[in-house]
Amino acid sequence: MPFLRETEFAAEAVWLGHVSVGTSLRAKAVDTLDLGFDGVKGERHEGLNRASCVRVSNLYPKGTEIRNVRQLSVLSEEELQQIAQDMGLDQLDPSYLGVSIVLRGIPDFSHIPPSSRLQATSGATITVDMENAPCVLPGREIETDQPGHGAAFKPAAVGRRGVTGWVERPGRIQLGDRLKLFVPDQPAWVCENRLVSD
Numbered sequence: 001m002p003f004l005r006e007t008e009f010a011a012e013a014v015w016l017g018h019v020s021v022g023t024s025l026r027a028k029a030v031d032t033l034d035l036g037f038d039g040v041k042g043e044r045h046e047g048l049n050r051a052s053c054v055r056v057s058n059l060y061p062k063g064t065e066i067r068n069v070r071q072l073s074v075l076s077e078e079e080l081q082q083i084a085q086d087m088g089l090d091q092l093d094p095s096y097l098g099v100s101i102v103l104r105g106i107p108d109f110s111h112i113p114p115s116s117r118l119q120a121t122s123g124a125t126i127t128v129d130m131e132n133a134p135c136v137l138p139g140r141e142i143e144t145d146q147p148g149h150g151a152a153f154k155p156a157a158v159g160r161r162g163v164t165g166w167v168e169r170p171g172r173i174q175l176g177d178r179l180k181l182f183v184p185d186q187p188a189w190v191c192e193n194r195l196v197s198d
Contacts, residue, residue, distance in 0.1 A: 004184060005182060007180075007182065009180075009181040011103035011104055011105040011106045011118075012104045012176065013176065013178075013179060014102050014175070015077075015102035016033050016174075017029055017030065017095060017102075018030045018033070019043055019098045019100075020042065021043070021046075022044070024141070025044075025098035025138060025141055026096060031174060031175050033173045033174075034172050035124050035167045035170050035171055035172070035173065036170045037167055038068075038071070038167075039166070039167060040071070043071075044098070045070055045072070047068045049065050049068050050066060051063045051066075068166065069127075069164065069166045070164040071166045071167055072164065072165045073099050074099075074100060074128075075103070075161070076160075076162060077103065078109070079109055082160055083157050083160050087156045088149065089146065089149060092142075096138050096142045097141075098137070098138065101126075110131050110132075110163060111159070112183065113128070113184055114129060115184050116184065117181070118179040119169075119179060119180050120173045120178070121177050122171040122173065124167070124169060124170060124172060124173055125167070125168045127167075128163045128165045129163065129164045129165055129166060130163065131159075131161070131163055132162050133158075134154045134157035134161045135154065136154055138153050139153040
């Protein structure tokens with residue numbers, strides 16, 4: 001019996017981005033992403049392994065080689081619009097955020113369960129690692145083009161920054177593709193008679 005349950009939700013890929021290797025987080029809009037087991041070729045976050053960062057500093061000294069479960073950054077169009085509104089902008093260009101994929105159609109997207117799968121028509125499948133907590137780097141990109149708005153990004157993006165993920169099955173994702181959402185078929189973890197969510 002499959003342990004991943006197909007949900008009623010599918011999302012449309014409305015924006016795709018490629019973040020080149022270098023110092024800038026800014027993504028370039030593209031029409032297709034060819035996903036390999038190591039992510040997207042030539043991308044800043046490409047690789048089967050990566051150096052540990054501040055997000056796992058309570059587990060490993062910075063720079064420790066670990067599995068790369070942060071090959072891709074996936075956000076929702078709906079949450080991007082909410083971030084923009086809270087920042088006082090009409091819209092927020094995903095390129096500032098180092099986004100790989102922007103999807104439309106899954107509610108409360110940033111809180112889909114870890115280990116969920118997003119599967120494209122081609123069969124390409126992304127495994128969700130976890131919610132992507134906002135940081136100051138996108139704010140710096142925003143500030144360059146939208147002076148006075150960069151500092152507003154991090155607080156506006158809390159709980160809306162999307163998820164990180166890695167390629168479970170290689171394949172192509174194109175603009176307009178539909179990605180189905182599969183979630184782990186398990187109950188919420190209850191510890192000492194309380195739901196553990198933090």
